[in-house]
Amino acid sequence: MEFGEHLKEWRSHRRMSQLELANEAGISSRHLSFLETGRSRPSEGMILRLSAVLDIPARDQGLLFSAAGFRPRFATAPAKSLAAVPPAVAEAIGLILGRHDPYPGVVFDHEYNVLTANQAFLGLAGMAGIAVSPGDNFLDAYLGPTPLRSIVVNWAQSAADLVHRIRAEAWLQGPRSPLLKRIERLAAQEDIKAALETFPEGDRLPILPIEMQIGAKRFNWITTLTSFGSTQDALVQGVLIESFFPADAETRAHFEGA
Structure with a gap:
């Protein structure tokens, strides 16, 4: 073009x-x-x-x-692994994940592919019998027909909330956003359509806890997303760190005592 x-x-x-x-x-x-x-x-x-x-x-x-015929000032491809980001950024990510222990933390690229995760996140996934590897796509795992949805008690509401948020993020990414193509493919599933009708965007809660049931254990989480501010590097701009925080005393006690 x-x-x-x-x-x-x-x-x-x-x-x-x-x-x-x-x-x-x-x-x-x-x-x-x-x-x-x-x-x-x-x-x-x-x-x-x-x-x-x-x-x-x-x-x-x-x-x-x-x-326009100029040499690009910025990278035109996002990071596909932590090896591609500047060392200072990789060090900051490691520090954030390490300091967040014993609570789960995971790092995504601009399409929500897993770049890395801390041991607490891998342990939580392991409790549910779910293996997590770099390159796995979180949206496919959470919204697709996978075992992950079976452990989330409020899956329908959280799935609808996730679709609303990702659509907004994809719009910011631009007219050719690969994230938009992925989320619309997933949103076309009948159960996602039903969830979106039940939980429309206008009814979104300011904070939506994620409730998990794994065997006899029940965990409640709120999560935050951290990005790198004021970056003009495509390798870094799409990197997101999702941190899980306990939303009740039982969840906190389990992970702090692990």
């Missing part, structure tokens, strides 16, 4: 008119039209300015630079 085609696609995805984008970027709508049709060639500064207004992730900014 040419630069102008990429730009128009992003503008349409963000639901902005040419006039709105031009005003936000501080340029004339005529110049923006010329950029989209290829009659004008953007400078590197113009690409950065338009990318900031359109909130384009670093990975896709790199594609815009390439399409």
Whole structure:
């Protein structure tokens, strides 16, 4: 695709008119039209300015630079393993997971493929007879017909909540988000459709605990997602760390006494 085609696609995805984008970027709508049709060639500064207004992730900014004939300033491919991220980032991830012990923690890439996990997370999965390996996709495991859903007591509500959240994340990733394709494929399942009807987006709770029943043990969790702020590196921008925190005294006692 040419630069102008990429730009128009992003503008349409963000639901902005040419006039709105031009005003936000501080340029004339005529110049923006010329950029989209290829009659004008953007400078590197113009690409950065338009990318900031359109909130384009670093990975896709790199594609815009390439399409305009410039060397990409940012990596155009996200990390597929921790070996690909800068050493300082890998060290920070290890520190976060280590300090979070004895509670579970797991690291995902931009498509929710597992990059790594701490021993507490692997132990929790092991209690349920579920093996977790790098490259496994969390969305497929949680929303697909797998053993994981059988241990989550409030699976339907949590599944609907997850779909709503991932759809919002995919929209931010852009018009060609692979995450959007994955979540819509999973959301097409009949039981997911039913869950979405029962728990519509407007009824989402501020915090939704995850209730698990594994044998005679019952665990309640709330989770947080941590990302790296102000990064302009596609290798790092999509990395997410999900940390599990006990939502009741019984869960806390079990894991602190393990």
